[in-house]
Amino acid sequence: MIANTVLPPSLIIFIAAGLLFFIPQRWRLVPIVLAPVISLALIWMTPLGDNLKLAYLNYELLPLSVSATSRVFATIFSLMLLFGGIYAYRQASLLELMAAFVYAGSAVGVTCSGDLFSLFVYWELMAIGSTLVIWAAGTEKAYQASMRYLCIHLMGGVILMIGIVAHVFQTGSTQFGAIALDGFASYAILAGFLINAGAPPFSSWIADAYPEASPSGSVFLSAFTTKTAVYTLMIAFAGNDLLIYVGLFMVFYGIIYALLENDMRRILAYSIVNQVGFMVTAIGIGSTLALNGATAHAFAHIIYKALLLMSAGAVLMQTGERRCSHLGGLFQTMPQTAINGIIGALAISSFPFTSGFVTKSLETSAAAYEGLTWVWFLLLAASAGVFLHAGIKFPWFVFFQKDSGKRPDEASGNMRFAMWVFSFLCLAIGLFPSAFYTILPYPVKYEPYTADHLITQFQLLFFAGFAFFALLPLMKRTLTISLDFDWVYRVFAFKLSKAFFHLYWSVDTAMRQAFLKRFYLAKDYLVAHEPSGIISRSRPSSTMVIWVTVLLSVYLIFHFL
Amino acid sequence: MSESDDKKLHWLYRPENRKKLWSLQIVLLVLAVLPEFFVHHHAHFPEQDISIDASFGFFAWYGFGTCALMVVGAKLLGFLLKRGDDYYDR
Numbered sequence: 001m002i003a004n005t006v007l008p009p010s011l012i013i014f015i016a017a018g019l020l021f022f023i024p025q026r027w028r029l030v031p032i033v034l035a036p037v038i039s040l041a042l043i044w045m046t047p048l049g050d051n052l053k054l055a056y057l058n059y060e061l062l063p064l065s066v067s068a069t070s071r072v073f074a075t076i077f078s079l080m081l082l083f084g085g086i087y088a089y090r091q092a093s094l095l096e097l098m099a100a101f102v103y104a105g106s107a108v109g110v111t112c113s114g115d116l117f118s119l120f121v122y123w124e125l126m127a128i129g130s131t132l133v134i135w136a137a138g139t140e141k142a143y144q145a146s147m148r149y150l151c152i153h154l155m156g157g158v159i160l161m162i163g164i165v166a167h168v169f170q171t172g173s174t175q176f177g178a179i180a181l182d183g184f185a186s187y188a189i190l191a192g193f194l195i196n197a198g199a200p201p202f203s204s205w206i207a208d209a210y211p212e213a214s215p216s217g218s219v220f221l222s223a224f225t226t227k228t229a230v231y232t233l234m235i236a237f238a239g240n241d242l243l244i245y246v247g248l249f250m251v252f253y254g255i256i257y258a259l260l261e262n263d264m265r266r267i268l269a270y271s272i273v274n275q276v277g278f279m280v281t282a283i284g285i286g287s288t289l290a291l292n293g294a295t296a297h298a299f300a301h302i303i304y305k306a307l308l309l310m311s312a313g314a315v316l317m318q319t320g321e322r323r324c325s326h327l328g329g330l331f332q333t334m335p336q337t338a339i340n341g342i343i344g345a346l347a348i349s350s351f352p353f354t355s356g357f358v359t360k361s362l363e364t365s366a367a368a369y370e371g372l373t374w375v376w377f378l379l380l381a382a383s384a385g386v387f388l389h390a391g392i393k394f395p396w397f398v399f400f401q402k403d404s405g406k407r408p409d410e411a412s413g414n415m416r417f418a419m420w421v422f423s424f425l426c427l428a429i430g431l432f433p434s435a436f437y438t439i440l441p442y443p444v445k446y447e448p449y450t451a452d453h454l455i456t457q458f459q460l461l462f463f464a465g466f467a468f469f470a471l472l473p474l475m476k477r478t479l480t481i482s483l484d485f486d487w488v489y490r491v492f493a494f495k496l497s498k499a500f501f502h503l504y505w506s507v508d509t510a511m512r513q514a515f516l517k518r519f520y521l522a523k524d525y526l527v528a529h530e531p532s533g534i535i536s537r538s539r540p541s542s543t544m545v546i547w548v549t550v551l552l553s554v555y556l557i558f559h560f561l
Numbered sequence: 562m563s564e565s566d567d568k569k570l571h572w573l574y575r576p577e578n579r580k581k582l583w584s585l586q587i588v589l590l591v592l593a594v595l596p597e598f599f600v601h602h603h604a605h606f607p608e609q610d611i612s613i614d615a616s617f618g619f620f621a622w623y624g625f626g627t628c629a630l631m632v633v634g635a636k637l638l639g640f641l642l643k644r645g646d647d648y649y650d651r
Contacts, residue, residue, distance in 0.1 A: 252631075256631065256634065256635045256638060259635035260635050260638070260639050260643065263646075323646075332571055368605040368606070371606060371608060371609065373611060376605060381627035381631075384623070384624040384628050385627065385628060388628050400573065403570075451596075452600065452602055452603065455593075455596045455597075455620075456602065458593045459593045459594065459618070459620040459624060460620045460623070460624040462589055462593045462624075463590065463593070463620075463621045463622070463625040463628075464628045466586065466590055467625045467629050467632065468628065468632075469586065470629075474632055474633070475632065479645065479646045480639075480644060481646050481649075482638075482642040482643055483641075483648075490649060
């Protein structure tokens with residue numbers, strides 16, 4: 001049954017999740033560090049291919065199938081869990097830590113799933129784990145957001161399940177590999193994946209739910225759901241033109257909404273959609289360079305997005321404030337958090353010498369190599385836009401702009417440690433790209449550090465920055481949110497159903513009353529006319545004789561009078 | 562803000578330094594464009610006869626122009642989409 005005796009890395013992480021419950025708080029760091037480290041070792045020790053085959057009904061389950069792509073994703077998921085765990089362990093609740101481990105373990109599980117059934121089970125576990133992470137924030141708003149989040153993901157799960165069942169029924173194979181986009185089953189699977197990627201129309205769940213989690217909760221959330229979706233899209237649907245359009249929409253959706261947003265963590269949440277848009281576009285392009293780009297970008301993105309959310313989380317932790325309009329000037333008393341936030345912001349903007357510069361450029365170059373002119377020009381504009389909405393906007397409004405007068409203390413040691421490590425990784429990948437390129441699924445023949453690339457990137461970014469400061473008056477922070485597609489089901493559908501039921505009940509009442517009226521009329525009529533009713537009752541002839549006797553007697557009496 | 566904070570206002574926030582910060586930015590922009598005189602860019606799409614991306618200062622004006630468009634576009638969409646931050650709690 002077992003070909004190569006190796007443990008699934010997700011199992012180790014699940015065991016650690018359970019252990020956390022029994023271990024006293026001061027020992028919690030042990031499983032938090034050990035489980036991801038063991039998982040990392042297992043990922044690289046497990047040979048490529050299907051390592052575990054289990055029989056299930058008439059099908060074969062492959063819960064430990066490792067490919068070059070899945071290795072990269074499982075690696076970054078484990079790294080994320082390790083440093084996210086260190087960032088979280090002192091202030092996060094036990095529920096949050098356990099949920100985060102289940103969440104991360106199932107994300108690793110998805111990347112190691114060789115069949116659609118295992119994938120689906122991990123997929124749903126991920127939805128439950130992430131919902132509990134949001135829930136663990138313990139506020140009413142977080143609870144409501146988590147329920148909306150769960151509804152979307154359960155719906156996505158059902159659509160995915162329908163697709164999987166139809167696919168298995170049609171092809172007879174449960175294998176998870178490239179799926180041709182030709183018919184109902186494949187579109188349902190694609191829709192299930194895309195919902196988790198934050199594709200339109202369901203992009204709003206990211207900015208709705210993630211910012212309501214605890215400071216560390218949103219760090220975990222930023223990493224796993226959308227990037228497992230990127231992984232599954234890459235395996236199943238690479239090279240489909242449709243994904244180019246979807247990805248480009250996400251890229252600009254993220255920028256526009258982040259520009260409108262006032263909540264610092266929602267800015268970063270919208271920017272997740274933007275970044276995943278780049279990856280989805282690259283998957284749509286589908287060349288090996290593009291897929292390398294999407295993989296590398298996902299890896300780098302998880303690090304710098306987590307770093308940005310760690311820095312935002314530290315600010316939230318120390319000030320209790322998320323609104324840009326109420327923040328500013330924090331660099332004075334939180335310099336380390338500010339520096340780390342800025343490094344993350346530079347990395348997400350693909351600033352030269354950071355991880356974004358050497359990873360995202362693979363994707364844009366792929367568009368150029370494939371001759372996709374307009375895709376390239378749009379991605380270039382979007383790259384400038386990233387600097388605008390995340391690269392400058394986030395650090396500027398949180399740490400600089402006007403002085404809010406807030407003088408919070410620096411974040412706690414474990415939080416700062418995690419941030420410094422991720423900053424280090426952002427710079428290390430940026431400075432030594434060739435070492436990083438070796439773990440990518442396909443061989444890389446790409447040199448990011450050419451004079452041309454450096455000069456053009458500096459020009460693009462500096463002038464994007466100039467646009468930001470020149471147009472700053474247009475971006476004055478307001479205490480607002482922006483309507484999104486979720487308005488349709490949160491307000492419109494609600495009001496519509498309320499109006500419908502109002503009408504329904506009033507018609508129902510009128511009909512019942514009309515019916516009852518007729519019913520009583522009929523009843524009265526029947527009471528009067530039924531065989532035993534007052535009118536139609538048959539009377540015995542003796543009564544008649546008595547009455548005739550009475551009448552005759554009365555006559556007789558009158559006669560004698 | 563207390564009075565003692567006012568006195569030791571960080572130099573970034575002192576009004577007399579605003580001009581210096583703007584000049585610094587202008588210097589950076591000029592420095593970024595300067596290499597244009599020495600470096601010849603390769604066009605990304607020679608087969609489609611598109612060479613605009615190799616023209617002088619393309620990345621500079623394209624970066625500024627598209628960003629300005631996105632800011633203005635977001636501003637306009639904002640009129641349509643923005644609601645008070647208690648919109649869903651009402």
